[in-house]
Amino acid sequence: MNLPEKIHRFIHSQQPKTIELLQRLVQEESTRENESSAQAIVIEKCRELKLDLDIWEIERIKLQSHPFFRCDRNEFEGNPNVVATLKGNGGGRSIILNGHIDVVPEGDPKDWRDDPFSGRVSEGKLYGRGSTDMKGGNVALLLAIEAIISTGIKLKGDVIFQSVIEEESGGTGTLAALLRGYKADAAIIPEPTNMKLFPKQQGSMWFRIKVKGKSAHGGTRYEGVNAIEKAMKVISSLRELEIKRNEEINDPLYQSIPIPVPINIGRIECGKWPSSVPDLAIIEGRVGVAPHETLEEVENDVENWLRELKEQDEWFKEFPVELEWFGGRWQPGNLDHNHELMNTIKSAYREILNSEPIVEASPWGTDGGILSKGANIPVVVFGPGTTEVAHDSNEYIELEKVFQSAEIIAVTLLSWCGVDL
Numbered sequence: 001m002n003l004p005e006k007i008h009r010f011i012h013s014q015q016p017k018t019i020e021l022l023q024r025l026v027q028e029e030s031t032r033e034n035e036s037s038a039q040a041i042v043i044e045k046c047r048e049l050k051l052d053l054d055i056w057e058i059e060r061i062k063l064q065s066h067p068f069f070r071c072d073r074n075e076f077e078g079n080p081n082v083v084a085t086l087k088g089n090g091g092g093r094s095i096i097l098n099g100h101i102d103v104v105p106e107g108d109p110k111d112w113r114d115d116p117f118s119g120r121v122s123e124g125k126l127y128g129r130g131s132t133d134m135k136g137g138n139v140a141l142l143l144a145i146e147a148i149i150s151t152g153i154k155l156k157g158d159v160i161f162q163s164v165i166e167e168e169s170g171g172t173g174t175l176a177a178l179l180r181g182y183k184a185d186a187a188i189i190p191e192p193t194n195m196k197l198f199p200k201q202q203g204s205m206w207f208r209i210k211v212k213g214k215s216a217h218g219g220t221r222y223e224g225v226n227a228i229e230k231a232m233k234v235i236s237s238l239r240e241l242e243i244k245r246n247e248e249i250n251d252p253l254y255q256s257i258p259i260p261v262p263i264n265i266g267r268i269e270c271g272k273w274p275s276s277v278p279d280l281a282i283i284e285g286r287v288g289v290a291p292h293e294t295l296e297e298v299e300n301d302v303e304n305w306l307r308e309l310k311e312q313d314e315w316f317k318e319f320p321v322e323l324e325w326f327g328g329r330w331q332p333g334n335l336d337h338n339h340e341l342m343n344t345i346k347s348a349y350r351e352i353l354n355s356e357p358i359v360e361a362s363p364w365g366t367d368g369g370i371l372s373k374g375a376n377i378p379v380v381v382f383g384p385g386t387t388e389v390a391h392d393s394n395e396y397i398e399l400e401k402v403f404q405s406a407e408i409i410a411v412t413l414l415s416w417c418g419v420d421l
Contacts, residue, residue: 003419004351006151007410011143011403018143018406019126019399021045023119025135026128030101035079035165038101038135042082042163045142049149051084051161058165058176066179068370070329071172081173082163083182086145092156092418096187096377097145097409098174098367099138100167103130104391111393125396132385136397137190138163140384143406148413157417160184167367170328174367175374183375186341186416188409189368190383192390195401197349198381199342200253200361201368202261203289203332205298208282209234209306210322215279224277225315228270231281233313234306234321238263238285241305249290253337253361260361261288291334291361299325331369333362333379341378341416348411352404363387382408 011018021041030038039055046053058076063069082101088094106116106129114120116129126136141161148155160182164173191198211231216224242263254260265285271278289298306323309316335342337359349357364387368379384401 003151003153003414004411007147008407010147010151011407011410014143014146015403018139018402019121021142022126022131022135022139022402023121025139026119026126026131027117029117030103030130031105032102032166032169033073033079035101039080039082039163042101042138046082046084046161049146051086051145054083055080056180058172063172063176063179066175068175068331068374069172070170070327071166072327073166073169073172076165079165081165081176083177084161086149086155086159086161088155088157088159088417089420090156093186093416094158094160094184095413095416096160096162096182096184096371097141098162098164098187098189098371099134099141100165100173100367101135101138101163102165102168103133103135104168107393113394121399124399126399127394127396129395131395132192132397133390133395134191134383134385136385136402137192137383137405140190140402140405140409143403144410144413147406147410153414154420155413155417156420158184159413159417164367171330171367171370174370178370178374184377187368187371187377187379188345188412189366189379189381190405190409191366191381192385192387193362193381193383194386195384195404196358196360196382197342197345198360198362199335199337199339200291201333201366201379201381202291202362202364203293203295203330203369204286204365205289205295205325205329206284206286206327207302208284208324208326211281211283212319213277213279213281216277218275218277221277224279227278227281230313230315231268231270231283234283234309235265237305237309237312238265241302245301251361253359256360257363260363261290263287289332291332293332295329295331330365331373333366333368333372335372335378335380339378341380344415345380345382345408345412347415348408351411352407
């Protein structure tokens with residue numbers, strides 16, 4: 001029996017136990033600052049696999065001077081990062097398998113058919129916040145490693161499994177692991193790509209724009225300047241910038257993505273009283289960064305564009321908008337789609353699924369940019385789950401794709417790390 005066949009049989013035999021592990025992880029509400037209970041389950045599994053464990057709490061002071069660091073969380077006590085290593089016998093290439101344990105808030109529980117953290121299994125799907133983003137991917141990584149160990153395969157290169165915190169808020173966990181010294185010859189991140197291969201990842205940044213107006217009584221609103229109306233002009237201008245930026249992108253990996261690098265308006269705050277003209281509007285949003293761009297280039301692009309508002313409206317000459325870059329930011333990633341890592345995972349995909357993988361560019365940011373920009377590590381994003389249900393109510397993952405992903409990743413490890421026969 002060849003090695004891929006051994007892996008296939010083992011993964012098939014472990015399906016009930018794998019579903020149970022994923023259920024337990026989803027049932028832990030590992031939202032921001034509450035990651036510890038889910039990490040405890042990960043640690044328990046890594047100890048069961050006899051991996052070399054490194055568990056530590058992030059210290060902000062060690063990260064805050066790094067140019068990639070952008071986090072409004074001051075304390076990480078009680079919510080550790082976890083790295084577990086399967087040591088190779090030497091002479092092979094190493095790889096990082098990176099997954100995040102934090103999940104976004106569940107939103108209004110009334111929008112869910114079940115408890116948001118139920119872990120309910122029905123018709124081949126497992127439901128709950130974090131199932132697709134990205135605990136299903138994390139479990140696929142652990143299952144791939146377990147398949148290697150349990151079938152007696154000895155790899156030459158190291159496999160470095162990472163379960164990090166703070167991905168959803170800018171990647172502090174992965175940055176902390178990188179600065180702790182964890183580097184490798186390649187990395188796979190099993191975000192919900194719906195089994196597509198993403199060699200390129202969009203970056204993104206959060207922005208805050210303050211738009212001034214002039215207050216007045218609502219009955220004589222003509223004596224004031226409504227900040228909401230001025231904010232509408234700012235938003236309209238940002239839409240024009242979005243169109244301009246996306247017209248400049250000519251990458252075949254984005255051909256099926258309607259807006260490769262969106263500018264999203266996520267929050268507006270304005271006004272205190274219905275009968276008053278508001279004098280300040282605050283717009284918060286996210287701007288996408290193309291794989292070939294830097295964050296600094298996009299910052300300048302947005303800043304220069306907003307300066308032109310004064311040519312459209314005299315008000316902005318006297319009261320220009322105030323732009324602030326705050327909160328989360330994700331570095332873009334840009335791997336050649338013919339890179340050896342891509343060819344290796346493509347080959348494994350064909351062997352397991354007997355079909356050609358779809359290769360696209362990621363429409364969202366990942367921790368991959370931290371690894372590629374911060375340490376020149378080639379990164380491919382590939383995993384089960386779909387973006388459409390991530391961050392939404394009634395989030396779920398198709399269990400069969402968890403098993404398929406695990407098998408593809410395990411076979412990729414054979415080729416990439418090398419087998420000590």
